Amino acid sequence: MHAPHPGDNWPRLGLGLGLRHVHVEHILKHWPAVDWFEVISENFMFSAGRPRQVLRQVAERYPLVMHGVSMSIGSSDPLDFRYLQALKALADEIQPKWISDHLCWTGIQGKHTHDLLPLPLTDETLQHVAERIRIVQAVLERPLVLENPSSYLSYTQSSWTEPAFLAELVVQTGCRLLFDVNNCYVSCYNAGQDPQDYLKALPHEAIVQLHLAGHQHCGSHIIDTHDRPVAAAVWQLFQQVWRRSPAAAILLEWDGNIPDFDTCLAELHKAKGFMQGQQVNHWAAADVGRVDAAEAVSTPVDFMVAPLMAEARQMAMTEQERQDA
Amino acid sequence: MRDGRADVAPLALAQLQQFMQSALLQQAEGPDHGLIERYIAATGLLDPAQHLAIYQRAYFARLLQCMQGQFKALAHALGSELFRDFACEYLRAHPSCSPTLAHLGAGFADYLQQNRPDAHAAQPEAWIDFMVDLADFEWTLYSLFDAPGAEEQGYATLAQQDHPALRLQPCLALRQYRFPVGAYYQQVADGHDPVFPLAQQVYLALVRTHYRLGIFSLQPAQYALLSRLAQADGTLAQALAATADQLGEAIHSLAPIWLRGWLQAGFLVLGHD
Numbered sequence: 260m261h262a263p264h265p266g267d268n269w270p271r272l273g274l275g276l277g278l279r280h281v282h283v284e285h286i287l288k289h290w291p292a293v294d295w296f297e298v299i300s301e302n303f304m305f306s307a308g309r310p311r312q313v314l315r316q317v318a319e320r321y322p323l324v325m326h327g328v329s330m331s332i333g334s335s336d337p338l339d340f341r342y343l344q345a346l347k348a349l350a351d352e353i354q355p356k357w358i359s360d361h362l363c364w365t366g367i368q369g370k371h372t373h374d375l376l377p378l379p380l381t382d383e384t385l386q387h388v389a390e391r392i393r394i395v396q397a398v399l400e401r402p403l404v405l406e407n408p409s410s411y412l413s414y415t416q417s418s419w420t421e422p423a424f425l426a427e428l429v430v431q432t433g434c435r436l437l438f439d440v441n442n443c444y445v446s447c448y449n450a451g452q453d454p455q456d457y458l459k460a461l462p463h464e465a466i467v468q469l470h471l472a473g474h475q476h477c478g479s480h481i482i483d484t485h486d487r488p489v490a491a492a493v494w495q496l497f498q499q500v501w502r503r504s505p506a507a508a509i510l511l512e513w514d515g516n517i518p519d520f521d522t523c524l525a526e527l528h529k530a531k532g533f534m535q536g537q538q539v540n541h542w543a544a545a546d547v548g549r550v551d552a553a554e555a556v557s558t559p560v561d562f563m564v565a566p567l568m569a570e571a572r573q574m575a576m577t578e579q580e581r582q583d584a
Numbered sequence: 585m586r587d588g589r590a591d592v593a594p595l596a597l598a599q600l601q602q603f604m605q606s607a608l609l610q611q612a613e614g615p616d617h618g619l620i621e622r623y624i625a626a627t628g629l630l631d632p633a634q635h636l637a638i639y640q641r642a643y644f645a646r647l648l649q650c651m652q653g654q655f656k657a658l659a660h661a662l663g664s665e666l667f668r669d670f671a672c673e674y675l676r677a678h679p680s681c682s683p684t685l686a687h688l689g690a691g692f693a694d695y696l697q698q699n700r701p702d703a704h705a706a707q708p709e710a711w712i713d714f715m716v717d718l719a720d721f722e723w724t725l726y727s728l729f730d731a732p733g734a735e736e737q738g739y740a741t742l743a744q745q746d747h748p749a750l751r752l753q754p755c756l757a758l759r760q761y762r763f764p765v766g767a768y769y770q771q772v773a774d775g776h777d778p779v780f781p782l783a784q785q786v787y788l789a790l791v792r793t794h795y796r797l798g799i800f801s802l803q804p805a806q807y808a809l810l811s812r813l814a815q816a817d818g819t820l821a822q823a824l825a826a827t828a829d830q831l832g833e834a835i836h837s838l839a840p841i842w843l844r845g846w847l848q849a850g851f852l853v854l855g856h857d
């Protein structure tokens with residue numbers, strides 16, 4: 260059961276940013292020069308309000324990619340077809356270049372943890388996930404793009420490495436990969452593995468997009484916080500991956516303590532230098548030797564909650580009330 | 585789809601996910617140590633329970649941040665510790681069942697009402713009424729943000745004030761509260777630290793027009809008339825007739841004045857009939 264794949268004409272999108280509530284006003288006012296935006300699908304799928312109206316305007320000006328966090332492709336629950344239909348409806352409306360989600364599960368028994376939980380990488384899981392990717396691709400009528408999550412544990416059952424597992428899914432289903440460079444670094448550190456071994460098994464030719472983000476080093480483990488600049492070690496890994504996947508679209512995720520739009524853009528554009536071979540200067544990097552005692556929130560999601568408070572106002576209905584006020 | 589049962593999960597996967605999810609949601613007591621060691625690998629830096637604990641800590645911290653975003657005024661009123669206690673109890677009792685975080689706080693006001701700390705006290709405590717009302721107020725506003733509205737269809741105009749098809753627009757909620765929660769909310773939004781308000785019955789219309797949310801104070805009679813219009817799919821004239829007994833004959837002279845205000849504020853649309 261293979262979905263009709265639109266061939267291998269994956270567009271080269273260049274350098275993009277995640278579309279965030281706090282930047283919307285700036286974007287609608289200035290239409291800043293950024294190659295493309297990635298949008299969190301769930302922020303818009305279920306909205307009939309301003310988010311969807313804003314998205315339609317942004318879609319007129321920039322290429323978009325839809326990035327989801329709730330598909331739960333590895334769950335032992337049945338696939339949620341209402342979710343998939345809503346995803347497809349949004350895609351029909353805004354015509355994204357592709358649709359991505361994560362190699363993970365997010366909940367069972369109808370519940371959602373809103374976390375990207377790791378899967379046991381076994382033969383059985385592989386068949387289960389592959390079958391579901393085929394179904395999803397048939398509904399969405401396009402290949403799914405799958406991202407490696409950041410993980411903080413590995414299971415005793417796992418018999419596959421993550422990159423080999425991803426490579427096999429690509430072979431079996433024709434899906435493509437969103438390789439999150441930071442997640443690779445974080446997961447490898449937390450599992451006591453070498454990112455270089457990960458890269459060796461990674462099917463670079465299947466990568467259509469790269470993610471970059473900041474993390475928090477806690478000494479005994481690293482947390483994927485998306486709340487600060489990209490670490491030097493991650494830039495270095497990025498430089499390596501880029502050489503082998505030079506058509507991949509690049510995206511910076513900044514989801515916690517989100518600075519102004521131009522600061523995000525400046526961080527993203529650091530990638531340009533590294534793409535041209537500029538050396539990553541470890542000793543000048545802000546993160547060197549920094550170990551935080553207090554753990555920040557991993558994969559923060561509160562940026563998805565609309566900052567509504569500044570928006571709702573007490574209003575006067577009549578002229579009399581206006582004068583009284 | 586092999587044998588039509590492609591989406592049936594392997595048993596081992598289902599069991600592992602059952603273990604992980606209950607470890608996160610902590611509905612029962614924490615997971616058995618033997619199970620943790622069976623499922624999760626140790627590394628040079630952390631033992632299996634420490635690896636799991638990273639997920640357990642993050643689960644509540646992450647959703648708590650979202651609840652704080654959805655109930656900013658309530659979080660302000662309660663202070664961060666008390667808000668965290670209530671929110672975590674709520675999340676434990678009602679884990680999210682929606683793929684979107686936009687529904688996370690949907691049952692919070694009801695939960696607070698049903699689990700009032702003064703349930704066994706002789707007298708209900710005023711601050712708890714205030715807390716329940718403020719939670720309902722914030723959630724109602726929050727829901728209107730994403731709800732279907734009349735932006736595309738357009739709002740009824742003053743020229744249509746006698747039109748028999750005038751109806752309330754879909755993105756409008758009528759609420760009555762025991763405290764002036766709208767004023768409290770506004771003060772928090774403006775960066776103030778308002779004092780706990782005195783009890784006062786208030787009637788509000790929460791409305792989204794042109795993608796902007798507005799909080800309108802209503803008089804009791806206005807609230808009664810609008811509620812009637814919201815309930816039945818009848819005309820404004822029918823709503824007036826139905827409420828005239830209760831509101832008195834003066835309603836007939838007041839209603840046209842009110843109606844102009846409501847039309848200007850975007851409360852009304854033209855229905856289909």
Ligand SMILES: [Fe+2]
Pocket residue numbers: 406439442470512
């Ligand atoms: Fe990512």
